[in-house]
Amino acid sequence: MLNPDILSKAIKKHRKAAGLSQLQLAEMAGVGKTVVFDLEKGKETIQLDTLRKILIVLNIKVVLQSHLMNQILNTDENS
Amino acid sequence: MLNPDILSKAIKKHRKAAGLSQLQLAEMAGVGKTVVFDLEKGKETIQLDTLRKILIVLNIKVVLQSHLMNQILNTDENS
DNA sequence: CCGCATTTACCGCTTTAGCAGTAATAACTT
DNA sequence: AAGTTATTACTGCTAAAGCGGTAAATGCGG
Numbered sequence: 001m002l003n004p005d006i007l008s009k010a011i012k013k014h015r016k017a018a019g020l021s022q023l024q025l026a027e028m029a030g031v032g033k034t035v036v037f038d039l040e041k042g043k044e045t046i047q048l049d050t051l052r053k054i055l056i057v058l059n060i061k062v063v064l065q066s067h068l069m070n071q072i073l074n075t076d077e078n079s
Numbered sequence: 080m081l082n083p084d085i086l087s088k089a090i091k092k093h094r095k096a097a098g099l100s101q102l103q104l105a106e107m108a109g110v111g112k113t114v115v116f117d118l119e120k121g122k123e124t125i126q127l128d129t130l131r132k133i134l135i136v137l138n139i140k141v142v143l144q145s146h147l148m149n150q151i152l153n154t155d156e157n158s
Numbered sequence: 159c160c161g162c163a164t165t166t167a168c169c170g171c172t173t174t175a176g177c178a179g180t181a182a183t184a185a186c187t188t
Numbered sequence: 189a190a191g192t193t194a195t196t197a198c199t200g201c202t203a204a205a206g207c208g209g210t211a212a213a214t215g216c217g218g
Contacts, residue, residue, distance in 0.1 A: 044128040
């Protein structure tokens with residue numbers, strides 16, 4: 001349950017900690033500037049790959065948690 | 080770095096574990112059936128809120144991880 | 159207080175996400 | 189092997205995501 005409020009706060013905090021403006025972050029992530037504006041305002045209809053680019057630049061990891069995730073990750077490692 | 084391959088595997092595994100068809104999952108989540116089809120195939124441009132609905136039904140949590148997340152979560156709790 | 163940087167909003171455009179109906183294909187059960 | 193269920197693909201439609209230019213509003217530093 002990706003909380004949009006937490007997400008927008010996290011992105012803003014990490015961006016400022018990295019000393020970047022919204023425009024700089026957008027350029028580094030290779031997305032349009034309106035994406036960063038929208039994300040930090042809590043917009044919930046951003047596309048996954050667009051968000052992913054932002055999180056990569058800010059070095060934020062996303063982890064899925066459930067009772068089955070161990071099976072999935074182990075299976076992947078065995079590949 | 081939300082890995083789309085992990086995500087699609089996780090959704091498929093959880094859906095099957097819950098004994099649901101793709102159509103049933105889509106109905107429970109309140110989204111169109113093509114969303115579940117696309118997600119399980121690894122489509123990366125699904126919208127965040129659409130994905131969120133799926134993850135809620137499957138009881139999969141999403142956690143952000145970075146060196147600053149503690150500050151953000153603690154601040155939120157203090158609100 | 160002023161100047162500059164940043165953020166927010168508007169614009170017009172292209173592409174497509176999501177929707178549900180329908181059909182074809184694949185998988186499963188009997 | 190046949191029937192049923194599930195998955196995949198196609199269709200046409202609407203609304204909007206994302207893009208970058210531009211302008212207005214806000215915030216910050218000197």
